[in-house]
Amino acid sequence: MNAGALLARMNFALGLASGRYPHVSVELAPLVAGADPAAPSAVLDRLLVSIVADQTSEATRAALTAQLSEPQITRLSPDDRGAANTDVAKLAALVIGSPEFQRR
Amino acid sequence: MITRRTFVKAGGCALVAYAGAPRFLLRTAHAAEASGKVLVAIFQRGAVDGLSMVMPHGDPGYAGVRPSIALQPPRRGESERAIDLDGFFALHPALAPLVPLWSNRALAVVHACGSPDTTRSHFDAQDYMETGTPGVKSTTDGWLSRAAGARPAKSTPFRAVAIGPALPRALQGEVGAISIQSLDRFDVRAGSDTTARAGFESLYEQGVHDLLHGTGRETFDAVKMLRSARASRIAPANGAEYPRMPLGEALHQIAQLIKANVGLEVAFADMLGWDTHVGQGAERGQLALRFRDFGAALAAFAQDLGDRMSDVVVLTMSEFGRTVAENGNRGTDHGHATAMLVLGGGVRGGHVYGPWPGLDRHRLFEGRDLAVTTDFRTLFAEVATRHLGVRAAPIFPGFKSPPPLGLLA
Numbered sequence: 001m002n003a004g005a006l007l008a009r010m011n012f013a014l015g016l017a018s019g020r021y022p023h024v025s026v027e028l029a030p031l032v033a034g035a036d037p038a039a040p041s042a043v044l045d046r047l048l049v050s051i052v053a054d055q056t057s058e059a060t061r062a063a064l065t066a067q068l069s070e071p072q073i074t075r076l077s078p079d080d081r082g083a084a085n086t087d088v089a090k091l092a093a094l095v096i097g098s099p100e101f102q103r104r
Numbered sequence: 105m106i107t108r109r110t111f112v113k114a115g116g117c118a119l120v121a122y123a124g125a126p127r128f129l130l131r132t133a134h135a136a137e138a139s140g141k142v143l144v145a146i147f148q149r150g151a152v153d154g155l156s157m158v159m160p161h162g163d164p165g166y167a168g169v170r171p172s173i174a175l176q177p178p179r180r181g182e183s184e185r186a187i188d189l190d191g192f193f194a195l196h197p198a199l200a201p202l203v204p205l206w207s208n209r210a211l212a213v214v215h216a217c218g219s220p221d222t223t224r225s226h227f228d229a230q231d232y233m234e235t236g237t238p239g240v241k242s243t244t245d246g247w248l249s250r251a252a253g254a255r256p257a258k259s260t261p262f263r264a265v266a267i268g269p270a271l272p273r274a275l276q277g278e279v280g281a282i283s284i285q286s287l288d289r290f291d292v293r294a295g296s297d298t299t300a301r302a303g304f305e306s307l308y309e310q311g312v313h314d315l316l317h318g319t320g321r322e323t324f325d326a327v328k329m330l331r332s333a334r335a336s337r338i339a340p341a342n343g344a345e346y347p348r349m350p351l352g353e354a355l356h357q358i359a360q361l362i363k364a365n366v367g368l369e370v371a372f373a374d375m376l377g378w379d380t381h382v383g384q385g386a387e388r389g390q391l392a393l394r395f396r397d398f399g400a401a402l403a404a405f406a407q408d409l410g411d412r413m414s415d416v417v418v419l420t421m422s423e424f425g426r427t428v429a430e431n432g433n434r435g436t437d438h439g440h441a442t443a444m445l446v447l448g449g450g451v452r453g454g455h456v457y458g459p460w461p462g463l464d465r466h467r468l469f470e471g472r473d474l475a476v477t478t479d480f481r482t483l484f485a486e487v488a489t490r491h492l493g494v495r496a497a498p499i500f501p502g503f504k505s506p507p508p509l510g511l512l513a
Contacts, residue, residue, distance in 0.1 A: 001316070002271050003261060003323040004283035004290070010304050011293050059310040066306060072299040094303045099316050 006102070013096035017089040028088045038083035040068040040091070047092055052100045060098055067094060141415050141491055142362055144371045144405075145248055145274065146351070147234075148398070148422040150379035151226065154442030155428065155474065156391055157199070158213050158456065162192035165463030169429035173384045173436070184387055189213070193456045197387050198395035201403035205447060209454035210406065210413070212511045214483050216441040216458050218424055218476040222469075224438035226379070229423035233480060234273035236500050245277030247484060247499050252370040253279040254494035260367030261326040267354035267373045275372055282326060287357050288336035291327050335364035344408035347400040351375040355405040362412060369492070375401075378422060382433040402447060414449035417491045417512070421480065427472050428463055440473035444483060450491060450513045457509045482506055 001009075015021055017028065035046040044064055048054050056064075067073055073091060074084035095101060160166055161177040175196065178188035186194035187203055193215065195202060205211035221238035223229050232238040236247030252264045252275075264281035266272050275281035284290050294300035308320025330336075338360045346352035354373035361368045377394050384391045402420075406413050425442030441461075447453070458478040461467050469475040481503045485496035490512035496505055 001319055002280070002282050003319055003326050004285070005270065006316075006319050006323050007290065007292070007327070008269070008285070010300075014292070014294055014300055057310075060307060063303070063306040063310070067299060067303045070299045070303075072297050090297065090299060093300065094307065097304055098307050099320065103316055 001102075009102060010093075010097040013093045014090075017093040017096065019089070028092055031092065032088055037086045037088070040074055040084055040086045041065065043086040043088060044068060044091060044095075047088075047095045051092070051095050052098070056098070056100050060100055064091075064094060064098070067091070140367070140369060141493070142368055142371065142417075143248075143251070143487065143492055144355075144358055144373070144416060144418045146402075146418065146420045147230070147272065147274070147372070147374040148378050148420060149226070149230065149374050149376050150422075151229075151424045151426055151438060152378040152422040152442055153380060153384065153391060153426040153436050154215065154217075154422075154444075155425070156196055156384070156386075157395065158189070158215055158443040159186045159194045159196065160192060160215075160460065160463065161186060161188070161194045163460070163463045165428070165465075169463075171430060172434050173386050173430050175386055186387075190456060192460075196392065196395045198392040199399035201399045202445075202447075205403065205406055206454055210447060210449075210451055212446045212451050212453040213443055213456040214446065214458050214478055214509065214511070215443045215456050216461050216474055216477040217444045217480055217483055218441040218478075220476065220479055222440070224424065226423055226438075231273055233421060233423055236481060236484065237502070238481075246272070246274035247488075248274040248370050248372060249277030249279045249281060250499045251488045251492055251494055252281070253277065254498060255369060255492060258367045258369070261322050261329065262361060262366040262368050264370040265358070265361060265368060265372070267357050267371070272372055272374065275370070279370075280322070281370075281372075284357070286336075287330060287360060290330055329366060330364075333364040333366050335360045335366065338363050340404070340408045342407050342410050344404045346404040346408075347397045349397045349401070351397060352401040352404065355401050356408070359405055359408045362409065362416065380426070381431065381435040381437060384430075384435040402445075406447065417446065417448040417451065417487060419484070419487050420445040421484075425474055428468060428474055429472065440469045441476040442474070444480070446483070446487065446511055452511050452513060455511070457511050478509070479503075479506075482509065483511075486512060 031050040032043050032046040035042040048056055073087050075087055076084055159175045167174040176185040178186050178194045188194045219232055219238045221232050234246050235243035237243040264275050264279050266275050266283045269285050271281055271283045292301040292304055305324045308317055346356045358371045380391050421444050422442050425439040426436035427439045431437050461475040461477050481500045482505055485500055485505045486508045488494050488499055489496050
């Protein structure tokens with residue numbers, strides 16, 4: 001795979017998970033069934049099980065876990081004191097674009 | 105578990121195709137090779153009618169077998185007719201933008217050029233031409249990849265670039281070519297969401313313990329380099345106006361890469377729509393419209409690059425030609441030899457190269473097609489050796505090249 005192709009796949013993952021492609025709908029809810037959206041780590045755990053059968057390297061898991069505190073994932077601003085509302089689409093896009101999924 | 109393949113299949117969506125594995129690893133320095141030679145290959149997919157692109161008006165066998173699609177021979181002062189080149193050959197009138205390049209001896213033609221393999225399958229013939237090994241299906245890499253790879257290594261991910269959604273066969277291989285659909289969209293496209301780019305980058309920055317991680321790192325190196333070079337913001341120079349069609353946009357972007365000095369050595373673009381079985385047309389019509397865009401794109405590219413063209417050679421190719429005689433649908437069918445163009449610095453232009461086999465019936469290949477008198481590898485090898493400075497033998501294995509055509513100084 002060349003660099004342009006990998007980039008296209010990452011963008012495809014983003015577009016797919018966020019519903020940007022006409023006539024294509026993706027239901028993410030079943031992929032995170034049972035996970036509390038207030039707990040980003042639980043959502044990530046469910047996505048990894050659903051999408052890559054929980055077969056991830058420690059490095060990949062660490063890189064994904066590092067994203068869990070990002071406001072664009074938690075949808076919490078620095079002043080918010082409430083619970084997180086995990087952006088499942090963005091997290092799913094990262095998992096789909098991860099080396100573990102792209103290698104399959 | 106969902107595999108990527110079932111995921112894609114279930115969604116009915118197409119992903120960008122696989123290509124050869126890159127080998128440039130851990131190179132992040134910006135290239136400063138401002139004056140390197142560049143080869144731009146353009147594939148006319150579908151088999152262009154070389155007898156209409158460069159019409160042999162001096163051959164008495166031409167007009168009689170093409171009752172509705174033959175071009176009118178040149179006549180001074182009549183722009184609707186074919187444009188005389190040398191008293192025997194003429195350009196299609198829709199290729200008029202190329203005439204100044206011919207007059208300036210920057211444009212050469214190689215006629216009756218093609219493959220020694222006799223297939224009339226587009227797919228096989230394109231593969232053979234792109235791998236540089238006619239008749240051999242097992243070749244896994246392309247001749248342009250081998251040519252670029254034979255040059256001294258450069259610290260840039262942009263040595264070999266194809267403008268398009270996927271790497272063509274010609275650039276697959278060890279050199280690590282990149283396919284780019286659009287320079288200004290060569291990035292993680294997540295709008296204002298900075299998490300996505302940072303997230304993907306962190307996923308692939310964990311060393312290079314496998315090829316995919318290597319590709320990932322190269323990807324982000326390339327994105328940063330292109331953004332830094334601001335290539336997509338470089339406007340056409342010298343009043344050049346590219347036609348608004350895929351080849352025009354591709355050549356514009358190749359010019360931007362050249363002017364951005366990102367280390368480009370080999371570029372590839374293609375143009376579809378040359379398979380004119382039905383309603384080919386003559387001075388006007390379907391094929392004329394393709395020539396209009398093709399000629400305008402090439403001319404704009406040369407005008408845009410200006411003096412920089414002295415380091416650039418553009419080589420056009422097509423998998424085979426078309427039948428000499430018109431078919432029952434006012435078109436032409438799959439043939440054998442065609443015409444190829446060579447444009448740029450160092451080209452001894454203003455000349456049609458290659459022996460002319462003639463259009464007498466007994467001179468035709470299998471009684472119907474223009475015969476091949478110049479193996480395409482002779483032309484490609486000359487461009488590779490004279491322009492890129494690489495040895496031909498490893499690029500065209502098993503090919504014993506005849507004396508060069510002499511079209512490059």
